[in-house]
Amino acid sequence: xxxxxxxxxxxxxxxxxxxxxxxxxxxxxxxxxxxxxxxxxxxxxxxxxxxxxxxxxxxxxxxxxxxxxxxxxxxxxxxxxxxxxxxxxxxxxxxxxxxxxxxxxxxxxxxxxxxxxxxxxxxxxxxxxxxxxxxxxxxxxxxxxxxxxxxxxxxxxxxxxxxxxxxxxxxxxxxxxxxxxxxxxxxxxxxxxxxxxxxxxxxxxxxxxxxxxxxxxxxxxxxxxxxxxxxxxxxxxxxxxxxxxxxxxxxxxxxxxxxxxxxxxxxxxxxxxxxxxxxxxxxxxxxxxxxxxxxxxxxxxxxxxxxxxxxxxxxxxxxxxxxxxxxxxxxxxxxxxxxxxxxx
Amino acid sequence: xxxxxxxxxxxxxxxxxxxxxxxxxxxxxxxxxxxxxxxxxxxxxxxxxxxxxxxxxxxxxxxxxxxxxxxxxxxxxxxxxxxxxxxxxxxxxxxxxxxxxxxxxxxxxxxxxxxxxxxxxxxxxxxxxxxxxxxxxxxxxxxxxxxxxxxxxxxxxxxxxxxxxxxxxxxxxxxxxxxxxxxxxxxxxxxxxxxxxxxxxxxxxxxxxxxxxxxxxxxxxxxxxxxxxxx
Numbered sequence: 098x099x100x101x102x103x104x105x106x107x108x109x110x111x112x113x114x115x116x117x118x119x120x121x122x123x124x125x126x127x128x129x130x131x132x133x134x135x136x137x138x139x140x141x142x143x144x145x146x147x148x149x150x151x152x153x154x155x156x157x158x159x160x161x162x163x164x165x166x167x168x169x170x171x172x173x174x175x176x177x178x179x180x181x182x183x184x185x186x187x188x189x190x191x192x193x194x195x196x197x198x199x200x201x202x203x204x205x206x207x208x209x210x211x212x213x214x215x216x217x218x219x220x221x222x223x224x225x226x227x228x229x230x231x232x233x234x235x236x237x238x239x240x241x242x243x244x245x246x247x248x249x250x251x252x253x254x255x256x257x258x259x260x261x262x263x264x265x266x267x268x269x270x271x272x273x274x275x276x277x278x279x280x281x282x283x284x285x286x287x288x289x290x291x292x293x294x295x296x297x298x299x300x301x302x303x304x305x306x307x308x309x310x311x312x313x314x315x316x317x318x319x320x321x322x323x324x325x326x327x328x329x330x331x332x333x334x335x336x337x338x339x340x341x342x343x344x345x346x347x348x349x350x351x352x353x354x355x356x357x358x359x360x361x362x363x364x365x366x367x368x369x370x371x372x373x374x375x376x377x378x379x380x381x382x383x384x385x386x387x388x389x390x391x392x393x394x395x396x397x398x399x400x401x402x403x404x405x406x407x408x409x410x411x412x413x414x415x416x417x418x419x420x421x422x423x424x425x426x427x428x429x430x431x432x433x434x435x436x437x438x439x440x441x
Numbered sequence: 442x443x444x445x446x447x448x449x450x451x452x453x454x455x456x457x458x459x460x461x462x463x464x465x466x467x468x469x470x471x472x473x474x475x476x477x478x479x480x481x482x483x484x485x486x487x488x489x490x491x492x493x494x495x496x497x498x499x500x501x502x503x504x505x506x507x508x509x510x511x512x513x514x515x516x517x518x519x520x521x522x523x524x525x526x527x528x529x530x531x532x533x534x535x536x537x538x539x540x541x542x543x544x545x546x547x548x549x550x551x552x553x554x555x556x557x558x559x560x561x562x563x564x565x566x567x568x569x570x571x572x573x574x575x576x577x578x579x580x581x582x583x584x585x586x587x588x589x590x591x592x593x594x595x596x597x598x599x600x601x602x603x604x605x606x607x608x609x610x611x612x613x614x615x616x617x618x619x620x621x622x623x624x625x626x627x628x629x630x631x632x633x634x635x636x637x638x639x640x641x642x643x644x645x646x647x648x649x650x651x652x653x654x655x656x657x658x659x660x661x662x663x664x665x666x667x668x669x670x671x672x
């Protein structure tokens with residue numbers, strides 16, 4: 098006790114100095130962190146990528162990005178959101194580059210007439226890879242989907258089973274790339290989902306959540322006469338197929354049919370519209386993704402021993418569903434030189 | 442599912458004691474954001490709250506209602522507001538602070554200010570009026586009176602600080618929107634748990650949850666000791 102007294106005295110004698118010192122230390126460290134954040138925002142070698150949950154959650158970006166950083170020193174901040182949100186971040190200039198999967202909305206994003214005063218939001222899209230969507234459900238399969246059914250047949254069978262009350266289709270309902278694709282598939286058989294099953298959640302449920310939550314709800318919807326189905330990209334599926342073991346792939350793309358294919362496009366945000374974006378670093382990133390090295394890395398990535406993404410820059414056919422234009426190739430080829438000769 | 446909980450607890454112990462850099466980074470970010478924002482909020486809110494509690498003025502009831510409303514302000518709405526303010530198209534867009542810990546601190550700060558203001562005000566008001574008169578009769582000026590009242594309501598003020606800190610560290614919506622859940626940078630316990638659940642890594646999600654609850658328990662235990670020892 099006696100040893101504490103002088104300390105107490107010391108504190109009470111110098112109370113003001115101590116409080117001042119504490120405030121200076123606290124203020125100084127808080128100010129330093131603010132300054133670091135501010136300087137990071139200005140650093141041309143730190144870019145922000147807004148992307149979809151499927152590329153991030155599958156682990157692909159954690160595999161690719163360190164290899165890019167190692168080669169160039171450029172660091173990438175990843176915002177993993179839905180396609181709709183990623184595009185909005187790009188439009189607002191809150192991201193430097195976007196990597197998304199919704200062909201029609203990408204087209205709008207780079208369409209000058211839909212930009213600001215004739216200036217498009219994004220420029221020089223590059224198609225870098227694709228995977229595919231599958232339809233999963235319980236093995237009792239009340240909609241009676243068969244191997245080899247084409248997608249039109251699959252959608253008609255689903256619609257009929259929903260209308261007779263034998264199943265529920267679980268929709269993301271969140272404006273994601275998967276949600277867009279699902280609406281496109283319904284539109285193939287003339288159904289506009291926004292008006293078709295209004296107020297009938299036991300037939301068509303909009304979860305408004307990510308793929309994981311939607312798969313969970315599909316998996317839990319199981320009883321003898323009535324079961325859940327949903328659509329999922331193969332990449333995300335391989336994160337969950339060992340958890341939701343009673344769900345099975347009931348429909349997938351058949352050869353020569355590209356409706357279920359899922360191409361990914363990477364698009365720089367237009368520096369004319371948002372002068373602060375770090376266009377040069379973004380260009381080097383796209384050079385990396387489209388280079389033979391980057392493409393080989395994409396093909397080499399595995400999750401649970403499954404190939405998730407197929408690189409397809411410069412390939413144009415129905416089985417890759419991604420018409421690369423000569424313009425894209427001409428723009429990005431010079432940026433690939435930096436990664437020449439690297440091997441996986 | 443019960444297996445996953447047990448696995449999660451074991452995983453939590455492993456991550457902590459192997460000094461997993463990612464988990465410790467998440468701990469660092471979570472605490473830096475929550476403590477900084479609560480501390481800054483206290484600096485602002487304590488004077489305001491005690492002033493309102495001490496004085497009688499016209500419109501006090503209105504101000505009180507306003508504070509009480511903002512004490513329950515939905516965090517996710519605050520996230521949206523801060524997002525719009527810091528967005529490149531927003532009024533502070535040129536700072537480029539969206540998706541940084543600074544943005545998260547701003548949002549948490551704005552959420553914590555009403556909570557600490559409200560509890561400080563209530564604490565000052567609940568001090569026995571006799572004490573106030575005694576202090577004044579001893580010839581204290583207003584500044585001295587204010588300081589005495591603060592000292593006497595220390596416990597309630599610390600409790601208010603704890604509530605604000607608890608809200609900050611367990612909040613998910615606002616920090617997700619303005620922080621962006623960027624790995625190594627703005628990922629916190631809560632946003633990381635959302636991500637791990639989305640990725641199907643339930644074990645990791647539970648491990649992070651266990652660590653968060655354990656740390657919250659230790660912090661609260663420590664502060665409660667401080668509080669009871671503060672008489």
